Structures are given as C-alpha cells and as structure tokens.
Amino acid sequence: MKISVLGAGAWGTALALSAASRHDTLLWTRDAQQAHAMSQQRRNATYLPEVALPLTLRISADRAAALEHAQGGLLVIATPMSALREGLALLPAGMPALWLCKGFESGSGALGHEIARELRPQATCGVLSGPSFALEVARAQPTALVAASSDESLCDSAVAAFHCESLRVYRSSDPVGVEVGGAVKNVLAIATGLVDGLGQRGGARAMPGLNARAALITRGLAEMTRLGVALGARSETFMGLSGLGDLVLTATGDLSRNRRVGLLLAQGLGLSDILSRLGHVAEGVYSAPTVLARATSLGVEMPITEAVVGVLDGRLDPLQAMVQLMTRDARSE
Numbered sequence: 001m002k003i004s005v006l007g008a009g010a011w012g013t014a015l016a017l018s019a020a021s022r023h024d025t026l027l028w029t030r031d032a033q034q035a036h037a038m039s040q041q042r043r044n045a046t047y048l049p050e051v052a053l054p055l056t057l058r059i060s061a062d063r064a065a066a067l068e069h070a071q072g073g074l075l076v077i078a079t080p081m082s083a084l085r086e087g088l089a090l091l092p093a094g095m096p097a098l099w100l101c102k103g104f105e106s107g108s109g110a111l112g113h114e115i116a117r118e119l120r121p122q123a124t125c126g127v128l129s130g131p132s133f134a135l136e137v138a139r140a141q142p143t144a145l146v147a148a149s150s151d152e153s154l155c156d157s158a159v160a161a162f163h164c165e166s167l168r169v170y171r172s173s174d175p176v177g178v179e180v181g182g183a184v185k186n187v188l189a190i191a192t193g194l195v196d197g198l199g200q201r202g203g204a205r206a207m208p209g210l211n212a213r214a215a216l217i218t219r220g221l222a223e224m225t226r227l228g229v230a231l232g233a234r235s236e237t238f239m240g241l242s243g244l245g246d247l248v249l250t251a252t253g254d255l256s257r258n259r260r261v262g263l264l265l266a267q268g269l270g271l272s273d274i275l276s277r278l279g280h281v282a283e284g285v286y287s288a289p290t291v292l293a294r295a296t297s298l299g300v301e302m303p304i305t306e307a308v309v310g311v312l313d314g315r316l317d318p319l320q321a322m323v324q325l326m327t328r329d330a331r332s333e
Contacts, residue, residue: 002073003161004028004066006087008038008059010047010134010280011100012078017138019161020057024073027059028066035061047280051138067092074098074161076128080281081105084112088119096124096154098147102182103283104290111179111231124151127175128158129182130241131249133256140166146241147171148178170241177237180228184305185247186258186284187291188220191308192251193262194318201266208322216304217251223302227291230298258284265311266318288312303328 001023005016008029016027029035038044042053053059060066067075075095077087081103091097099112110118116125126149137143147158147169155171163169172178195208195216224247225238237243250256261282264274275282288309295302307325310316316324 001157001161002026002069002071003076004070004073005076005078006063006066007078007083007100008034008044008047009078009080010044011132011137012076013044013048013053014051014134014138015076015078015100015128015162016057017051017053018140018164018167020054022164023161024069025057026066026069027057028063029059029061030063032061035059048134048138050135063090067095070095074157076100081112081283082286085115085119088116088125091120091123093120094123096151096157098126098128098149098154098158100128101283102129102179102186103287104183104294106286106290109290109294111176111183113175113179124154125149126151126154126158127178127182128162128169129178129246131245133249133253135255137167142166142168144168144170144241144245146178148173148175148242150175172237172240172242174234174237176231177228177233178242180231180233181224181238181240181243181246183283183287184220184224184227184291185243185250186282187288187305187308188217188224188247188284189250189256189258190262190265190282190284190288190312191220191304192216193256193259193264194266194308194311194321195262196259197263197266198318198322200263212322213252217247220251220304221247223304226300227295227298227302230300231294257282261285262318271312271314284308285312 003023003025005012006028019025039059075097077099081101128147130145132143147155159169195212199208292305292309307321311321
C-alpha cells in the first residue's frame with residue numbers, strides 16, 4: 001500500500017516511521033529545509049530526535065508529489081487542528097483522508113468531521129485516534145488506536161496500513177464520539193495536572209492527592225460523555241480507546257504536554273511562559289474555551305472544563321478552581 005502522511009510533527013513522523021517498514025510511505029513537510037535535514041540526518045531533530053528514521057521512509061516538501069503518491073492508497077493528515085481546514089481544502093476532489101489531529105477548530109468551534117462535511121460533503125473521511133504518545137509508537141512499543149469513519153472501507157484501509165505487532169487498530173463507525181474524546185481529554189489533562197501540581201506544593205492546607213485525581217478523571221469522563229452524546233455520539237464510545245483510554249493516558253502520563261501545562265500552572269508559572277517552554281502545541285489550551293462554548297450552547301454542564309478555562313484566563317488560580325469544584329452542591333452520580 002502507498003501511504004502519504006501530511007505533516008512532520010512528532011505524531012505524523014511516528015506513524016509514518018511505523019508504516020514504512022511494511023508499506024511505501026512518504027512523509028511530507030511544508031518546510032523544504034526540514035525535509036532536506038531529515039533526509040540527510042535520518043532524524044526529525046525538531047520533534048522526534050530520539051528515533052532514527054528508516055531509509056525506506058521517503059521525505060518530501062512537494063505537496064503535489066505527496067498527494068500523487070497517495071492515489072489509490074491512503075492519505076493521512078497529521079497537522080495541528082488549526083491547519084486541518086487548509087489541508088482538506090487542498091485535497092483533490094473525492095480523495096479519501098484520515099486525520100490525526102485532536103481538538104475543536106478555533107473560531108468556528110468545529111470538529112474535524114464538521115469541517116470535512118462543510119468542505120467535502122461527498123468525500124470519504126475519518127479520524128485515527130486513541131491513547132498514544134508519539135515517542136512510544138516510534139519506538140514500536142505496544143499501542144492501540146481506533147480508526148473511525150462512517151465509511152467502513154476507510155477503516156479497513158487504516159487497519160491494512162497500520163495494524164502490526166506493535167500497533168493494534170480497531171474500527172469504529174462513530175467518528176463524532178472518537179473526535180469528542182480526543183478533544184476533551186486534553187482539557188481534562190490540564191485539570192489533572194493542576195490537581196497533581198497542587199498536591200506537590202504541600203503547605204498548611206490539605207492539598208489534593210490520588211483520591212482527587214481519580215475523582216477528577218471519573219467526573220471528567222462524565223463531562224466528556226455528556227457533551228459527546230449532545231453532539232450525536234454514542235455513549236459507549238467513551239468507554240473505549242478514544243474516550244477512557246486516551247483520557248487516562250493524557251491525564252497521567254509524564255509525556256503529556258497538556259498535563260504538563262497544568263502542573264506548571266499549579267507551580268505559579270504564567271501561561272505564555274509555559275507554552276514557550278513546551279515548544280510544542282498543547283491542544284487543550286486552545287480547545288478549552290471552545291469546548292465550554294459548545295457545551296454552553298447545548299445546555300451541557302461541564303464544571304471541570306469551566307474551572308480550567310477560568311485558570312487559563314487568569315480569573316481563577318488553581319487553588320480557587322479546586323475549591324469551586326469541591327463546594328458545588330451535592331447531587332446524584
């Protein structure tokens with residue numbers, strides 16, 4: 001199978017690297033200098049310096065060549081959510097595509113499938129998501145993902161492209177649920193980082209510990225499910241890889257950028273300094289206000305998300321956010 005991956009960030013590079021041992025795979029980057037450096041050094045020094053790129057992986061800055069390469073095979077868009085609209089708009093009419101990005105589009109508040117429905121209503125599209133740190137996929141450490149589309153043949157193509165001994169790919173016919181899980185978990189990972197960061201601070205006041213983390217993840221999953229169902233997803237999707245699985249990984253894993261944002265906010269660092277220090281996109285920072293806005297428009301209550309937005313906006317400090325959540329009225333689970 002011929003596979004083109006558009007976007008040479010950490011995740012796009014890792015997935016292309018994984019596929020290159022079995023398929024004719026091309027990794028595209030818009031930066032010609034980056035493409036040349038990666039081709040010569042056989043390494044993505046910017047986003048994934050720890051892992052060597054196999055000689056079988058093609059690297060190019062020629063978008064037309066990448067699109068031509070994917071004809072009759074599989075095209076994967078591995079850009080941030082902010083670039084998905086541009087990526088879809090530039091595809092040839094009718095070309096199927098999977099995207100990897102997780103989040104809501106800033107401004108429109110649209111999920112990936114909503115952007116695709118607007119731009120390419122007749123084209124076959126879907127999402128590949130799940131609990132996955134790019135570095136572990138690149139190192140061929142065991143990982144499971146889910147390919148979701150209303151078109152079963154696209155899911156089958158994703159399985160054929162990426163399913164192997166180190167990477168299991170499951171099918172789903174609920175792209176809405178898979179996308180909501182992938183977007184909201186980033187916001188909840190910031191919340192968990194805030195809680196864990198407060199716990200590390202200590203002090204005279206009793207600070208949160210592992211009990212609080214477990215409660216937050218569980219109630220966060222409930223928030224995620226409420227929003228997803230309101231947007232047309234199936235509730236059972238959120239008990240799968242793209243819901244509970246991705247939430248647990250992103251909220252607790254040390255490689256999680258979104259969790260790191262919460263930890264550093266709890267230490268008192270400013271958001272602009274944190275984002276500068278990370279050097280990579282933390283989608284939860286940009287998704288949080290949009291998640292809250294869409295929930296509000298649908299009449300869906302999301303108190304954890306609301307608290308995260310308050311901290312990111314500077315209206316609440318992390319301790320105030322925790323108190324706000326803990327002093328809510330008692331209710332049935």
